[in-house]
Amino acid sequence: xxxxxxxxxxxxxxxxxxxxxxxxxxxxxxxxxxxxxxxxxxxxxxxxxxxxxxxxxxxxxxxxxxxxxxxxxxxxxxxxxxxxxxxxxxxxxxxxxxxxxxxxxxxxxxxxxxxxxxxxxxxxxxxxxxxxxxxxxxxxxxxxxxxxxxxxxxxxxxxxxxxxxxxxxxxxxxxxxxxxxxxxxxxxxxxxxxxxxxxxxxxxxxxxxxxxxxxxxxxxxxxxxxxxxxxxxxxxxxxxxxxxxxxxxxxxxxxxxxxxxxxxxxxxxxxxxxxxxxxxxxxxxxxxxxxxxxxxxxxxxxxxxxxxxxxxxxxxxxxxxxxxxxxxxxxxxxxxxxxxxxxxxxxxxxxxxxxxxxxxxxxxxxxxxxxxxxxxxxxxxxxxxxxxxxxxxxxxxxxxxxxxxxxxxxxxxxxxxxxxxxxxxxxxxxxxxxxxxxxxxxxxxxxxxxxxxxxxxxxxxxxxxxxxxxxxxxxxxxxxxxxxxxxxxxxxxxxxxxxxxxxxxxxxxxxxxxxxxxxxxxxxxxxxxx
Amino acid sequence: xxxxxxxxxxxxxxxxxxxxxxxxxxxxxxxxxxxxxxxxxxxxxxxxxxxxxxxxxxxxxxxxxxxxxxxxxxxxxxxxxxxxxxxxxxxxxxxxxxxxxxxxxxxxxxxxxxxxxxxxxxxxxxxxxxxxxxxxxxxxxxxxxxxxxxxxxxxxxxxxxxxxxxxxxxxxxxxxxxxxxxxxxxxxxxxxxxxxxxxxxxxxxxxxxxxxxxxxxxxxxxxxxxxxxxxxxxxxxxxxxxxxxxxxxxxxxxxxxxxxxxxxxxxxxxxxxxxxxxxxxxxxxxxxxxxxxxxxxxxxxxxxxxxxxxxxxxxxxxxxxxxxxxxxxxxxxxxxxxxxxxxxxxxxxxxxxxxxxxxxxxxxxxxxxxxxxxxxxxxxxxxxxxxxxxxxxxxx
Numbered sequence: 001x002x003x004x005x006x007x008x009x010x011x012x013x014x015x016x017x018x019x020x021x022x023x024x025x026x027x028x029x030x031x032x033x034x035x036x037x038x039x040x041x042x043x044x045x046x047x048x049x050x051x052x053x054x055x056x057x058x059x060x061x062x063x064x065x066x067x068x069x070x071x072x073x074x075x076x077x078x079x080x081x082x083x084x085x086x087x088x089x090x091x092x093x094x095x096x097x098x099x100x101x102x103x104x105x106x107x108x109x110x111x112x113x114x115x116x117x118x119x120x121x122x123x124x125x126x127x128x129x130x131x132x133x134x135x136x137x138x139x140x141x142x143x144x145x146x147x148x149x150x151x152x153x154x155x156x157x158x159x160x161x162x163x164x165x166x167x168x169x170x171x172x173x174x175x176x177x178x179x180x181x182x183x184x185x186x187x188x189x190x191x192x193x194x195x196x197x198x199x200x201x202x203x204x205x206x207x208x209x210x211x212x213x214x215x216x217x218x219x220x221x222x223x224x225x226x227x228x229x230x231x232x233x234x235x236x237x238x239x240x241x242x243x244x245x246x247x248x249x250x251x252x253x254x255x256x257x258x259x260x261x262x263x264x265x266x267x268x269x270x271x272x273x274x275x276x277x278x279x280x281x282x283x284x285x286x287x288x289x290x291x292x293x294x295x296x297x298x299x300x301x302x303x304x305x306x307x308x309x310x311x312x313x314x315x316x317x318x319x320x321x322x323x324x325x326x327x328x329x330x331x332x333x334x335x336x337x338x339x340x341x342x343x344x345x346x347x348x349x350x351x352x353x354x355x356x357x358x359x360x361x362x363x364x365x366x367x368x369x370x371x372x373x374x375x376x377x378x379x380x381x382x383x384x385x386x387x388x389x390x391x392x393x394x395x396x397x398x399x400x401x402x403x404x405x406x407x408x409x410x411x412x413x414x415x416x417x418x419x420x421x422x423x424x425x426x427x428x429x430x431x432x433x434x435x436x437x438x439x440x441x442x443x444x445x446x447x448x449x450x451x452x453x454x455x456x457x458x459x460x461x462x463x464x465x466x467x468x469x470x471x472x473x474x475x476x477x478x479x480x481x482x483x484x485x486x487x488x489x490x491x492x493x494x495x496x497x498x499x500x501x502x503x504x505x506x507x508x509x510x511x512x513x514x515x516x517x518x519x520x521x522x523x524x525x526x527x528x529x530x
Numbered sequence: 531x532x533x534x535x536x537x538x539x540x541x542x543x544x545x546x547x548x549x550x551x552x553x554x555x556x557x558x559x560x561x562x563x564x565x566x567x568x569x570x571x572x573x574x575x576x577x578x579x580x581x582x583x584x585x586x587x588x589x590x591x592x593x594x595x596x597x598x599x600x601x602x603x604x605x606x607x608x609x610x611x612x613x614x615x616x617x618x619x620x621x622x623x624x625x626x627x628x629x630x631x632x633x634x635x636x637x638x639x640x641x642x643x644x645x646x647x648x649x650x651x652x653x654x655x656x657x658x659x660x661x662x663x664x665x666x667x668x669x670x671x672x673x674x675x676x677x678x679x680x681x682x683x684x685x686x687x688x689x690x691x692x693x694x695x696x697x698x699x700x701x702x703x704x705x706x707x708x709x710x711x712x713x714x715x716x717x718x719x720x721x722x723x724x725x726x727x728x729x730x731x732x733x734x735x736x737x738x739x740x741x742x743x744x745x746x747x748x749x750x751x752x753x754x755x756x757x758x759x760x761x762x763x764x765x766x767x768x769x770x771x772x773x774x775x776x777x778x779x780x781x782x783x784x785x786x787x788x789x790x791x792x793x794x795x796x797x798x799x800x801x802x803x804x805x806x807x808x809x810x811x812x813x814x815x816x817x818x819x820x821x822x823x824x825x826x827x828x829x830x831x832x833x834x835x836x837x838x839x840x841x842x843x844x845x846x847x848x849x850x851x852x853x854x855x856x857x858x859x860x861x862x863x864x865x866x867x868x869x870x871x872x873x874x875x876x877x878x879x880x881x882x883x884x885x886x887x888x889x890x891x892x893x894x895x896x897x898x899x900x901x902x903x904x905x906x907x908x909x910x911x912x913x914x915x916x917x918x919x920x921x922x923x924x925x926x
Contacts, residue, residue: 211670405674410681410708416732417704518802519671522697 002026004092004100007107007136008085009127010077013300013340013347014260016123016130018107020071021082023089028065034086036070039078048080048112049087056116056163061094076345078299080111081121084140087112087163088170102170106138107131109149116163118142120184122299125263128152129256140166143181148263151256184266201242204421208411211520212239215402217425218514220246221432222493223449224486225333225355225397227318229517230404232365236358239404240314241280243356245422247311248430249276251446254310257350261302261309279311285320292325293332294340300347305332308353318357319389326394329355333397336450352450357398362386399449399486401517432496448492453485462491466508473512487511539617544643546574547615548599548747551642553577556745557759562639566629570615570642606645606748609722614652615643622656625766631791634784637759641745644763647721648714648741650689655712655741656767659689660833661789663764663782664698664774665807672698672775672807675799677705679772682826684711688833691716691768693760694729694736698774698782703732706740713740716767718760720748743767761785770795770833772823776810783810790819795832797823854894857882861890862899870906 003024009016032046046068053060068086070077085108092098109127111119120142128139132155141149143159150157160166161178168175206213212228212235219226220243228236250258255276283292283304290296294303305313315321332338332351340347361367362383367376378386411417436447439460445451451460461467470487473479479487490511491503500507510524547570554561564573564583576583578594603613614621621644628640646652660683662676680690680702690706692699694715706713713736717725721742724730736742745763746756761781765771765788773796776782789796798820801808814820823829830839854862864879865871871879877887891907894900901910 208674210673408674408678408681408708410677410705410710412708413710414704414708415735416707518805519669521807522668522670522673523666525670 002093002095002100004089004098004103006085006089006092006103007131007134008082008109009107009130010075010079011123011126011264011299012075012345013294013349014126014257014264014302014306015348016126016133017072017075018130018134018136019075019077019082019085020069021085021089022069022071023086023093024067024069025061025064025090025093026067030063030065032066032068034068034070036073037076038070038082039076041080042070042077042082042086045080045083045086045112048083048114049090051114052083052112052116052163053087053091055114056167058091058097058163058167059094061090064094066090066093079121079123080119081109081123081127083112084108084110084118084160084163084166088166091167097167098171105136106140106170107134107136108140108166110140110142110160112163117179118160118162118166118181120144120181122184122266123260123264124149125151125256126260128155128157129260131155140169144183145181148259151259201238201245202422203242203246203425204419206235206238206242206407206419207414207417208407209235209239209404210522210525212402212404213419213425214520214525215400215514216243217246217429218490218493218497219243219354219356219400220425221429221497222436222489223352223354223447224399224490224493225357225449226400226402227357227359227395227398228402228404229359229361231367231406232360234404234406236404237314237316240282240312240316240356240358242422243312243314243354244278244280246425246429247278247354248426248433250278250310254446258309258311261306261349265302265307279308280314281305281308281311282314282316285315285317287321287325289322289325289328292321293328293338294347294349295342300340300342300345302349303338305329305338305351305353306349309350311353312356313353314356314358316358318359319386323389323391326389327391330393330397333394354449355398359390396480396482397486399490400514402514403517428497431499432493435496435499436492448489448496451489453482453488456485456488456492460492462488462508463502463504465505466491466503469505469508469512479512479515483515487515490514539615542571543569543617544613544615545599545603546570547643548602548613549574549594549597550577551613551745552597552599552602552747553594554642555759556641556756557637557639557762559633559636559638561642562629565642566640602747609647609748611645611647611721611748613643613645616640620646620651620653622653622767624656625763627792628762628766634762634787634791635755635758637755637762641763643745645721645744645747646741648737649739650712650714650741652714652741652743655689655714656691658687658833659691659714659768660829661691661764661768661771661785662698662702662774663692663771663776663785664702665776665780665782665810666695666697666699667777667807668697668701668775669801669805669807671801671805672799673701676701676774677708679774679799679823679826679829680705680713681709681711683829684709684713685826686830686839687711688830689714689740691764693717693764693785694725694733694742696726696728700729700732702774703736707735714767715740715742716760716764717742717744717752718746718756719752720744720746720750722748723751725752757781758784762788765789765792765794768794768833770797770829772797772799772829773811773814773820774799775801775805775807776814777807778810778813780810783814786814786820796820797829797832799823857886858890858894861887862894865891865894865900865907865909867909870903870908872906876907 006021008019010019050060092100111121124141124145125148128149139157140160143161146159164176281304292303336352338349338351362376362378363386364378474484491507494507495503626640676698684706689712691714692702703713715736719725721744724733761784771789773782773786798811798815815822827841831841860880864876873887877884899913900907
């Protein structure tokens with residue numbers, strides 16, 4: 001009889017907090033109580049654990065008073081994955097098959113069934129990341145999720161299939177056999193296209209569209225947000241889908257962070273390993289706010305914007321998205337984070353992603369600036385209404401605006417057109433990203449889009465002529481302060497692509513054109529390959 | 531070129547022109563005048579014999595003796611380059627107009643001959659042709675418009691002539707090639723040279739499918755003055771010149787001046803009014819020198835024989851409702867959409883007499899615009915579409 005502490009992890013968004021699960025078995029009125037802000041699913045753990053322990057042929061202290069405390073108490077805790085920790089703490093406190101010292105440095109994650117088997121739970125990866133950060137050295141996770149947890153270095157990961165295996169592992173006995181754990185059944189959030197759809201798309205197939213190609217390259221190199229506007233069939237999707245191909249592979253930390261997101265939404269396939277390719281998410285415009293930004297019932301689930309972490313979030317037909325969603329995009333567009341506040345709890349998810357918005361010039365999508373090809377039937381009032389849906393504050397947060405004009409037949413048949421393949425553009429983007437990584441080596445940022453405005457102007461200012469040009473635009477009210485910061489970042493990316501040490505007048509000029517949607521000088525695109 | 535073409539002009543004349551062409555800088559008005567007045571052979575002989583002609587000093591002429599025109603022709607022929615002179619069937623006769631214009635930058639005159647590389651028959655392809663020129667520092671907008679105009683022009687059998695420079699020039703050539711038509715590049719250096727070097731493959735392609743032309747003999751390199759005299763050839767070869775994007779100091783404006791002097795149609799493509807690369811074009815249009823064109827049809831109309839290739843002025847399609855007499859329209863507008871109104875009230879609202887209103891309503895009812903309900907009138911259910919489109923073929 002006594003007291004024992006096991007460790008579990010609770011998640012708030014993607015951040016994990018190690019929770020002490022303390023069990024006390026002693027005299028008093030016979031009862032089992034759970035204290036420390038458990039939610040209903042943890043309260044049910046009491047019954048699951050009791051049955052699991054008894055059905056595993058261990059003794060539940062039925063004649064004692066059992067108190068389980070989850071601390072710190074100020075963190076909300078939810079989810080069935082505390083079962084293992086609770087059962088282990090109670091068994092250790094009872095002292096028959098486990099001793100309190102068996103639990104030192106161990107984190108336990110998993111749900112229990114009544115017959116003592118372990119079930120898979122979502123979010124194992126971020127939990128183990130948190131456990132490692134807390135200095136724990138051994139992690140027991142559901143057997144089917146070992147691969148996922150093993151992505152984290154510096155902590156020993158052991159898969160378990162039943163409570164009996166847990167006890168055997170911890171007490172150093174021979175591990176009994178048990179039925180394998182079924183992988184997590186996942187309800188995937190709506191996906192518009194297959195994830196691998198973008199794999200074999202190449203920029204070599206895009207003739208003409210020089211400034212759109214350049215816009216793609218700059219956006220990818222610095223992680224800037226991009227808006228493509230043009231009549232339907234102009235090639236907006238064609239362009240957007242080719243962005244993942246020119247993005248560099250994710251770094252280990254980034255990939256881990258992304259996998260943590262997938263872990264949380266439960267769609268990390270077992271045995272998949274660490275996916276280093278940047279994600280491309282293209283939710284349909286009928287998506288709900290919860291699926292876009294995060295939310296849902298029970299545990300707060302990451303939304304599409306978080307699932308596109310370090311990759312591309314492509315919003316086709318942007319004005320048709322719910323206006324709530326459009327306005328809610330402001331925060332992630334600006335800060336790279338999305339915060340979901342609900343009742344007493346606040347979850348923050350990372351949302352560092354390149355947003356690519358596509359829109360038509362009018363609701364029917366047939367409006368064409370060239371009168372001969374204009375088949376638009378929208379009345380002016382509807383057109384205006386459609387445009388007004390793209391709220392000005394959101395547009396102000398877009399770095400690059402491009403009008404996409406359909407490829408002309410003569411452009412496709414141009415015998416001298418040699419559009420650069422994705423691989424060549426990819427290399428330039430990688431080189432530009434490398435320059436950024438070196439520049440920001442001693443900072444928390446990786447790419448130009450991450451750097452806050454004030455820091456940027458203090459530590460990485462523009463050349464005088466460039467700064468004057470930007471000031472001039474500010475004075476004439478031709479650009480907002482936020483816009484100026486974004487132009488500053490863009491100018492750095494342009495300089496990085498050109499392997500220059502500091503952006504000057506030329507780069508600022510080009511950045512301004514990119515931002516305002518005006519045509520670019522051909523001479524600056526020489527390198528883009530035509 | 532076939533032997534037949536060669537024989538149209540005496541060998542002696544051709545060789546004399548080769549020699550004079552090699553001797554003088556292009557666009558020297560004195561030489562052009564003399565050759566026209568005396569014949570190339572005579573000029574050649576006199577200069578060779580130290581006669582000072584119109585200030586062509588004898589020391590310059592002394593170099594004539596060292597020239598071997600046969601050799602020059604032979605070397606050129608080995609590179610598939612031919613030398614056209616007036617009188618050749620392939621000679622574009624329209625360049626003779628250069629003899630009748632005031633010199634510009636002291637340059638003028640019909641060229642003594644033209645060096646040509648490429649399968650196209652120069653006279654034939656330039657008979658219906660248009661020059662598309664513009665800034666080397668063009669924008670993607672200008673390049674796209676130039677390409678579109680060129681593709682449209684060649685689609686109607688009009689050859690596109692330009693200078694193979696960066697920016698608009700190359701876009702025009704490539705638009706023409708992409709459109710599957712013929713295009714001619716006029717250079718300020720020998721046709722065997724690739725200038726600019728980056729356009730080597732473009733020039734090779736044009737030499738393989740159209741024609742690369744120069745007044746300068748093979749081997750010559752480009753100079754500032756040679757660009758200016760080249761521009762006069764571009765303007766003279768074509769029936770009109772389109773300027774797409776030219777800043778205030780662009781060389782394309784020089785071509786525009788030549789086109790004006792030669793009484794060729796001068797056209798300008800507008801850009802955004804704030805765009806520096808379009809400023810020169812806007813000035814041409816503003817001063818009335820150039821015709822504003824925005825698409826291929828406009829260009830074709832301007833360079834085609836009068837009355838052909840006319841462009842229809844774009845207008846909104848006529849709607850049923852536009853055809854109603856004024857009085858009926860007035861009454862129709864007074865008729866409520868849903869709640870019927872009596873004739874007297876409609877007459878008051880529309881400012882017509884009751885009799886006029888009644889007549890109008892009868893006509894409108896017959897053509898399906900209004901219906902009578904009880905004692906009042908309202909719009910017929912089918913006569914209103916979303917977006918205020920009026921019924922098509924509603925029995926009118």
